[in-house]
Each structure stands twice: as C-alpha cells, then as structure tokens.
Amino acid sequence: MSAQDQIASTYPLEGITVLDLTQIYNGPYATFLMAMGGAKVIKVEPQTGENLRSRGDLGGVAYPFAMLNSNKTPVTLNLKTEAGKILLREMVKKADILVENFAPGVMERLGLSPESLREINPRLIYGSSSGYGSDGPYRNYPAMDLVMQAMCGVINSTGFQDGPPVKSGAALCDFFAGIHLFSAIMMALYHRERTGVGEIVEVSMQDATYASLASNYGMYHARGETAPERTGNRHGGLGVAPYNAYQARDGYVVVNAPADHHWQAILEVIGRTDLKDDERLKTRTARVINVELVDALLETWMKTQGKDAAAQAMLDRAVPCAPVRKLGEVMNDANMLARGALQKVEHPELGPVNLMHTPLNIRGLPRLPIEPSRPLGAGNDEIYAGWLGYSAEEIEQLRQQGVI
Structure with missing residues (x-):
C-alpha cells in the first residue's frame, strides 16, 4: 500500500479521544458523529445511566439510544464524589476533547470548570451546549426541545393559519444544536493543529435554530404584522407555487x-x-x-x-x-440502505434493526463498521484498567465506594 493509499484509508478522527458527558439528543449526536469519524468516544454516565437510558419503556427509548451511541465505550462515574472527580481529571490529562450539555454552571459547581480542566491539559478542547448559552438574560432558563421550539418561533410557524400552533414532529432544536456543536469542536480541533492550544467552544440551541426560519423572517420583514403566522404546507414565505x-x-x-x-x-x-x-x-x-x-x-x-x-x-x-411516507417506510428506505446510511445490525438488546450511520462521508473511505451501543458501564474495566492503568483491586475499591 502506498503512502497516499494509507493516508486515504485513515479515518479522519483516528487517534482522537473524546470524553462524552452528554445526554438525550443534542450532545450525543455530536459525539456520535465523532465516533463514526474514527474517534475513541468514552461515554461517561452516572450510575443510573444518562437520562435517555432511564426514560422508561413507554416512549421506546431503546432505539434512539442505540441510534446515537454506536461505537462508544460506556463507563459509569459518580462526579459528586471526590474520587469521581479525580478519575475524570485523570482522563482529561489523556483526552483531546470533552463534551457536555449540562445546564450552565453545573460543571463549575462540581469544581470541574472548563478553565480548570484546561489547566490540567492545555490542549483540551472543551465543547458545551445548552438552551440559551452561558451568558445573556436567559442563561438559567431550563430548556428542552419543545421549549426551544416555542422560544425560537418554530411552533408558532407550524400548522395552518386558522388553527393552533403545532410543534414540529422532529426534535429540530436538539439536532440543529448537535450538528453545530460538532462543527464548533471540529473548528477548534483544526485551530489546535495549527497552534497546539485547545479552546472552549459552546453552541446554544436557540442560536442554532434561528436560521431555519429564514423564509418566514423574509415574509415578516417584507409584510410586517400582516404576514400570516402559519402557512400550513405552503411555502413559509408564500413565495413559491406550487x-x-x-x-x-x-x-x-x-x-x-x-x-x-x-x-x-x-x-x-x-x-x-x-x-x-x-x-x-x-x-x-x-x-x-x-x-x-x-x-x-x-x-x-x-x-x-x-x-x-x-x-x-x-x-x-x-x-x-x-x-x-410513514415512519416504517423511512426506517427501511431503499436508498439509505443501498448507500450504507442505514445499516442492518444485530443489536444485543433490540435484535435485528436498521441503525443510521454518519451522514459525513469521505469518498473512497469505507464506512466504519457499526458497533452496537453497549450496556451501562460495560467499558469500566477497559477504560479504567486498560487505558488509565488502575489495578483490579483499585477498580474494585472504586466500586465499593460507589464511584463507579
């Protein structure tokens, strides 16, 4: 194999280690994209599991969890204990990226502020996402996708003119933020390649959603209060027909x-x-x-x-x-299956199922094989013993202390 072929067959994020402290959809999608780009993603969860694991069975959360957590190594860690904080700091020393989507101030209250972690590792890229950002008058408002859809104008713009506002069927704000968070971290990674220094980046769900209503803003700017708030299935700016x-x-x-x-x-x-x-x-x-x-x-x-x-x-x-199309048609789409964007996987919990791959592809580079999401804490020994070098006795002591 030539040197050029070797370069071409290397996944772009090989050799990059990511500490994934994220939950639900926003952050986990950003880190999923990193994992499918070849990064080693260590999913750090509390002992009860991240919130998407513990939402119960009625909402069918096992499938979305499996979607977003392929190719990640899950560990448990109690960050409310001093030993848990020490373990995280040990991992930070060896990591390239840390990602979290807690409410602003949570990591500071734990004594794990981005500034303190970058003192340990100046090359660390610290990425965070929240509803409204870490500053501004809305900083402390709680935020979930439905709430953000309301604040960002998505709900008021959805539905028919003579009917009530309707939420989007898709979790737009979560995934828009996740995509932008991935992009911000990749920019910081590129900057680090040139300078050797990491950065702190953040993305708010509100900021990430704003641009999606461009047609609606255009109509409002042109027509003011006479512009209809909702246009049903017609163009958001009423500028195209049919x-x-x-x-x-x-x-x-x-x-x-x-x-x-x-x-x-x-x-x-x-x-x-x-x-x-x-x-x-x-x-x-x-x-x-x-x-x-x-x-x-x-x-x-x-x-x-x-x-x-x-x-x-x-x-x-x-x-x-x-x-x-109905969801059953979409989840078995012939085009996505043919291209490998959806792949048939034998999942240990879900059985045979189609799981998504990354939409980010490099021509000539085969898609990284999907490794199904793993049970809570399945990577504890692999990470704490194999990566950090803790002995079996030390790991057992951490278990007994309720740290992992």
Missing part, C-alpha cells in the same frame, strides 16, 4: 416547483398543456398570486392517482416532489 401537500387516493404527495420549467413539466404530467401560455400561471410571480388556482389544478389530478405513482410521474420529469 408548494404544498396534495391528497392522492392513498395518501399525500408534496410538490415544490419554484421554476417555470417545473410548472411546464407539471402541466404535461397532469394533462393540462392547454394552460402552458395562460398568463395567470406562466411565471412564478403569477402562480403565487393565483395559488388557489395552482392548488386546485394539482388537487384535481392528484385525487385520481396513487401517491407513489403520482410522485414517480413527476420525478420522471425532474419535478421536485415526494410521497409523504
């Missing part, structure tokens, strides 16, 4: 056709080429003004079609559209 979910015989199909050539293709698909020169529909501006007519044309045709056949007819003419 842009809606249209009912077929067996479900719905969404169509987003911003360009004039898209509209001409749609007229061919629905058999209405007689309208190709109709001034009410010829330009995007005209279609937005006459959106009711646009929707009526599509709805009339769509009701005679099956959703998959209708979507395929549009796709064959390069019209941006998709059938509205």
Whole structure:
C-alpha cells in the first residue's frame, strides 16, 4: 500500500479521544458523529445511566439510544464524589476533547470548570451546549426541545393559519444544536493543529435554530404584522407555487416547483398543456398570486392517482416532489440502505434493526463498521484498567465506594 493509499484509508478522527458527558439528543449526536469519524468516544454516565437510558419503556427509548451511541465505550462515574472527580481529571490529562450539555454552571459547581480542566491539559478542547448559552438574560432558563421550539418561533410557524400552533414532529432544536456543536469542536480541533492550544467552544440551541426560519423572517420583514403566522404546507414565505401537500387516493404527495420549467413539466404530467401560455400561471410571480388556482389544478389530478405513482410521474420529469411516507417506510428506505446510511445490525438488546450511520462521508473511505451501543458501564474495566492503568483491586475499591 502506498503512502497516499494509507493516508486515504485513515479515518479522519483516528487517534482522537473524546470524553462524552452528554445526554438525550443534542450532545450525543455530536459525539456520535465523532465516533463514526474514527474517534475513541468514552461515554461517561452516572450510575443510573444518562437520562435517555432511564426514560422508561413507554416512549421506546431503546432505539434512539442505540441510534446515537454506536461505537462508544460506556463507563459509569459518580462526579459528586471526590474520587469521581479525580478519575475524570485523570482522563482529561489523556483526552483531546470533552463534551457536555449540562445546564450552565453545573460543571463549575462540581469544581470541574472548563478553565480548570484546561489547566490540567492545555490542549483540551472543551465543547458545551445548552438552551440559551452561558451568558445573556436567559442563561438559567431550563430548556428542552419543545421549549426551544416555542422560544425560537418554530411552533408558532407550524400548522395552518386558522388553527393552533403545532410543534414540529422532529426534535429540530436538539439536532440543529448537535450538528453545530460538532462543527464548533471540529473548528477548534483544526485551530489546535495549527497552534497546539485547545479552546472552549459552546453552541446554544436557540442560536442554532434561528436560521431555519429564514423564509418566514423574509415574509415578516417584507409584510410586517400582516404576514400570516402559519402557512400550513405552503411555502413559509408564500413565495413559491406550487408548494404544498396534495391528497392522492392513498395518501399525500408534496410538490415544490419554484421554476417555470417545473410548472411546464407539471402541466404535461397532469394533462393540462392547454394552460402552458395562460398568463395567470406562466411565471412564478403569477402562480403565487393565483395559488388557489395552482392548488386546485394539482388537487384535481392528484385525487385520481396513487401517491407513489403520482410522485414517480413527476420525478420522471425532474419535478421536485415526494410521497409523504410513514415512519416504517423511512426506517427501511431503499436508498439509505443501498448507500450504507442505514445499516442492518444485530443489536444485543433490540435484535435485528436498521441503525443510521454518519451522514459525513469521505469518498473512497469505507464506512466504519457499526458497533452496537453497549450496556451501562460495560467499558469500566477497559477504560479504567486498560487505558488509565488502575489495578483490579483499585477498580474494585472504586466500586465499593460507589464511584463507579
């Protein structure tokens, strides 16, 4: 193998060790991306497990936990004990990155502030995420995804104009923050490569969500209080038509056709080429003004079609559209399975299941094999004995003291 081939076959984060103190979705997604990039991720949990392990069975938490914690080594550690703090500091000496998403001030109250940990290891990159950030007037407000959706305008922008505000079905704020947290840590890692010095980075869920409502802000800026708060399935800025979910015989199909050539293709698909020169529909501006007519044309045709056949007819003419799919279809998506973005895994707790891989890929580099999430504390001996060098007697003493 040539030197160039060896470089190409190296996972980008090989040799990087991450201490993952995160919980639920936000932080664990950031560290999942690191693990699938080749980093050694040590998941540090309290003895009861991080909150996603202990939410109970009714919400089906085992699957999302498995999604977000592949390729991590779980250890237990009681950070409320002095011995537990000493253990964490020992790990910090050998780590490259520490990530947490506690409320602001928690690590300081434990005597484990980012500044004190970077005194131990100046190369340490300390990443944190919270609802509103570590400063500002909202600093101490408790935050979960639903709360953040409300504060960020997501809920008020979702739903139909004559109905109540509705939360997004997706945990947008959590995952937007997790993606940005990963990005901030990677920037700090790049900076460290040039300077040799680590940094403290943070991402707030509020900051990470703001940009996602760009279309809605644009309409509000242009129209002020006359702008509708909710636009249903139409464009958030009411600037594109057709842009809606249209009912077929067996479900719905969404169509987003911003360009004039898209509209001409749609007229061919629905058999209405007689309208190709109709001034009410010829330009995007005209279609937005006459959106009711646009929707009526599509709805009339769509009701005679099956959703998959209708979507395929549009796709064959390069019209941006998709059938509205159910979760069972999404979790067994042929495209994601073919590309390896979803992979069939025999999970020790869940049995055969499709688990996601990282969306971040390097051409020519095979995807790192998925190692299923492991039981609470399964890596205690591996990390405390194998990595830190504690003896079996010392580890047993830590267990007896309730530290691990």
